[in-house]
Amino acid sequence: MFWENVKLALGAMKSNKMRTILSLLGIVIGVASVVAILTLGASVNASIKGSISAGGLELVTIYPTGTSKYASTFNEAFAETLKGEVSAIQEVMPVNSHNALIRNGQNSTNGNISGVQSSFAQVLGYEVEQGSFFSMEDNISKHQVVALGSELAKELFPEGDAVGKYVSIFRNQAKSYLVVAVMESKDASLNLSYNYGAYIPYNTYTSRFMSVSSVGSYIAKIKSDQDPIAASKAITSYLDDLIGSDNYSLFSPATLSEMADQITGTFSTFLAAIAAISLLVGGIGIMNIMLVSVTERTREIGVRKAIGASPSIIMGQFITEAVVLTFVGGVIGITLGTLISYLVTSAMGWGMSISVSSYLLSAGFSMAIGLFFGWYPARKASRLDPIDALNYE
Amino acid sequence: MAISVISLRDVRRYYIVGDFIVRALDGVSVDIGKGDFTAIMGPSGSGKSTMMNLIGCLDTPTSGKVFIDGEDTAGLEEDDLAFLRSRKIGFVFQQFNLLGRISALENVMTPLLYAGVGPRERRLRAKDALERVGLKDRMMHRPNELSGGQKQRVAIARAIVNNPSILLADEPTGALDTKTGEQIMELFSDLNKEGRTVVLVTHNVEIGMACQQQIRIRDGKVEA
Ligand SMILES: Nc1ncnc2c1ncn2[C@@H]1O[C@H](COP(=O)(O)OP(=O)(O)OP(=O)(O)O)[C@@H](O)[C@H]1O
Ligand SMILES: [Mg+2]
Numbered sequence: 001m002f003w004e005n006v007k008l009a010l011g012a013m014k015s016n017k018m019r020t021i022l023s024l025l026g027i028v029i030g031v032a033s034v035v036a037i038l039t040l041g042a043s044v045n046a047s048i049k050g051s052i053s054a055g056g057l058e059l060v061t062i063y064p065t066g067t068s069k070y071a072s073t074f075n076e077a078f079a080e081t082l083k084g085e086v087s088a089i090q091e092v093m094p095v096n097s098h099n100a101l102i103r104n105g106q107n108s109t110n111g112n113i114s115g116v117q118s119s120f121a122q123v124l125g126y127e128v129e130q131g132s133f134f135s136m137e138d139n140i141s142k143h144q145v146v147a148l149g150s151e152l153a154k155e156l157f158p159e160g161d162a163v164g165k166y167v168s169i170f171r172n173q174a175k176s177y178l179v180v181a182v183m184e185s186k187d188a189s190l191n192l193s194y195n196y197g198a199y200i201p202y203n204t205y206t207s208r209f210m211s212v213s214s215v216g217s218y219i220a221k222i223k224s225d226q227d228p229i230a231a232s233k234a235i236t237s238y239l240d241d242l243i244g245s246d247n248y249s250l251f252s253p254a255t256l257s258e259m260a261d262q263i264t265g266t267f268s269t270f271l272a273a274i275a276a277i278s279l280l281v282g283g284i285g286i287m288n289i290m291l292v293s294v295t296e297r298t299r300e301i302g303v304r305k306a307i308g309a310s311p312s313i314i315m316g317q318f319i320t321e322a323v324v325l326t327f328v329g330g331v332i333g334i335t336l337g338t339l340i341s342y343l344v345t346s347a348m349g350w351g352m353s354i355s356v357s358s359y360l361l362s363a364g365f366s367m368a369i370g371l372f373f374g375w376y377p378a379r380k381a382s383r384l385d386p387i388d389a390l391n392y393e
Numbered sequence: 394m395a396i397s398v399i400s401l402r403d404v405r406r407y408y409i410v411g412d413f414i415v416r417a418l419d420g421v422s423v424d425i426g427k428g429d430f431t432a433i434m435g436p437s438g439s440g441k442s443t444m445m446n447l448i449g450c451l452d453t454p455t456s457g458k459v460f461i462d463g464e465d466t467a468g469l470e471e472d473d474l475a476f477l478r479s480r481k482i483g484f485v486f487q488q489f490n491l492l493g494r495i496s497a498l499e500n501v502m503t504p505l506l507y508a509g510v511g512p513r514e515r516r517l518r519a520k521d522a523l524e525r526v527g528l529k530d531r532m533m534h535r536p537n538e539l540s541g542g543q544k545q546r547v548a549i550a551r552a553i554v555n556n557p558s559i560l561l562a563d564e565p566t567g568a569l570d571t572k573t574g575e576q577i578m579e580l581f582s583d584l585n586k587e588g589r590t591v592v593l594v595t596h597n598v599e600i601g602m603a604c605q606q607q608i609r610i611r612d613g614k615v616e617a
Binding site: 015300305306307308312313387390 | 446449451452471472475476478479480484486490491492493494495503504506507508551552555
């Protein structure tokens with residue numbers, strides 16, 4: 001019976017194409033806008049999260065911001081303390097950096113000189129292209145060695161072959177550093193920029209480049225089996241207790257990413273809800289066309305009853321017709337909405353995130369609208385008196 | 394006396410139109426036996442169609458009782474009446490009343506769908522019925538591609554496809570020319586000879602007299 005009803009419904013739709021299209025317009029537009037909004041929302045979210053998490057969600061950066069009062073707390077040894085206090089942390093690295101002029105013969109440029117530990121590259125997954133990153137021994141012995149970011153290396157050594165050569169780094173006076181490595185290019189993330197960096201051993205930095213005892217920032221890497229958001233919270237609560245929230249700031253891509261989720265989620269749900277109102281309007285259009293259809297086919301209904309159709313069979317026929325109508329509208333709307341999303345995302349250069357839930361949601365919702373708004377006309381059809389219906393002119 | 398397939402007991406059907414009561418049927422009692430070929434005759438407005446609709450369970454009487462195969466139809470719900478129509482009664486109308494958007498075959502299959510017959514058997518039985526009325530080669534035509542006589546044959550096939558015991562026809566030749574009408578009457582006569590109870594309404598005295606028995610009504614009452 002169901003497939004016969006679907007066939008009848010398609011037949012009825014085909015016999016009056018123009019009217020079918022017009023009556024579907026509301027549903028099509030409603031579904032298309034819901035799908036487009038949800039898909040675009042998901043795409044924007046993915047694009048934002050992509051840039052937030054580019055450096056790795058597992059990295060948390062802590063910046064001491066307080067006055068001198070707590071400056072002594074944030075020393076090199078604090079990295080180990082922090083690691084010991086928060087069990088989810090795999091590694092904490094102190095980092096100091098400052099801009100300085102770097103020169104190789106005629107070529108000079110400004111670079112971001114960072115004093116880092118020998119594990120820096122490996123912990124961050126920052127690959128060496130040529131040579132090898134400096135060693136723990138270089139750090140302990142305060143050797144004047146440097147690993148160059150890819151862009152920096154290009155500017156200083158346009159012909160390549162930087163490894164083994166010397167560059168001068170200016171800070172009050174020029175000092176000569178042996179280039180031990182050229183790093184591979186790595187995309188900058190919100191908290192770390194790599195390619196214009198020059199990386200020197202931490203101890204070399206504090207004793208020979210710039211005399212500082214405090215640490216500029218700590219990069220904490222969260223264990224891969226731990227939730228980075230929970231870990232950030234653990235770090236925050238430890239630091240709040242220790243020195244108060246005013247004296248440091250913490251940057252956690254995972255936490256930001258969660259915030260982005262919430263914001264884009266709320267926003268697109270809100271917009272989709274507005275678009276869903278147009279689906280309701282579409283539903284009223286369906287009800288209207290179904291009422292017309294029932295009136296037009298009064299005689300047909302009488303004949304069907306005369307040859308044995310019960311009221312529930314007639315009801316089923318017209319409900320099915322309404323649901324098929326809205327389903328077709330839903331499918332067209334989904335296609336249209338996806339197309340719009342595709343055009344917008346490719347124009348904006350975002351990756352398109354297909355939102356399957358939006359498809360299911362709008363297909364289901366439009367069919368529910370068919371059920372809801374088809375119910376009254378179908379019931380009206382099912383209750384027609386057979387004789388009156390047969391004699392209807 | 395043989396058991397009546399159709400039995401009306403003091404059946405009244407009144408319509409209220411404004412301040413008037415129209416007594417379309419006013420105390421009718423008739424019995425029609427199994428295998429009878431009955432003509433209902435009478436002037437226009439006398440209540441023939443009203444009576445047919447009551448026999449066919451499309452309508453319910455204001456008072457009185459209608460028995461089909463001995464079953465009192467008074468207490469039946471709409472669904473039960475539909476079920477009864479589906480199993481026991483075949484209708485043929487003056488205006489054919491075929492479903493326009495589907496083929497002759499699908500028209501004939503529809504009552505079987507409502508009777509819960511599976512798709513394969515529906516097709517087979519509908520083909521048989523169409524063959525029975527001599528329309529084997531027009532099965533895939535839509536009603537608007539058929540002549541009046543052919544349409545009425547499709548309607549008859551649709552009425553007999555579920556093998557009902559009662560075949561009701563309200564002026565089945567009314568929209569046809571004389572010759573085609575005669576052919577249709579021959580078909581009814583054949584179907585009656587196969588054992589079906591046939592009741593038809595006609596204005597045509599010749600056709601009426603050719604039937605086995607006649608019921609004459611005037612002003613909602615059976616004439617003696
Ligand atoms: N729905 C209705 N409302 C009011 N009066 C009705 C209704 N249906 C039928 N009647 C009246 O009942 C009477 C009998 O009608 P019916 O249709 O049974 O006549 P008939 O014998 O079939 O006539 P005809 O030969 O013209 O078909 C008529 O006077 C008619 O006007
Ligand atoms: Mg009549």
